[in-house]
Amino acid sequence: MMIVGCGAMIGAVIRYWITSIYKRMQWDWLLATLLINLSGAFLLGLLTNHFANNQMAINFGGVGVLGGYTTFSTFNTELLALIDEHRWFTMGLYLLLSYGGGIALAFLGLKI
Known part of the structure; x- marks a missing residue:
């Protein structure tokens, strides 16, 4: 829990x-x-691609930092x-760019 909390604090400060x-x-x-949300989606894909087997990195970077950084x-x-x-x-454009762009950028991050 501390790993996620520390990551979320960092992500929230960057977003601010x-x-x-x-x-x-x-x-x-x-x-x-x-x-913020598009770059977070890309970074989550990238992180997942490179650290899928490292639960601490996923918890800190994905759930923590990027969870605190992005904002639903x-x-x-x-x-x-x-x-x-x-x-x-x-x-409509904002919805399309946010969801469509987020999915596309997360996919791109997974492939890089």
Whole structure:
């Protein structure tokens, strides 16, 4: 449990750092979450490919670091905001890029 917790702390700090850069630059808030979740999916595929037999590495890096780094709750909050704002095209594109891109990048990470 400590391995996962320490990893999650590291992942959450990295996510906070990336999000704060986006806020300072005043870029679209969706891009920060999209970048974080897509890169997390790729890194999880990469980690799984190279460390599938190392349970400690999977627990620390996959469950911990990448679990703390990626954010499903923020993704859903942003989707709800887009629905509230009636930004249907952006919502659909965000869904497609997040899920489709996440699956594609995780697959790519598995193959590298």
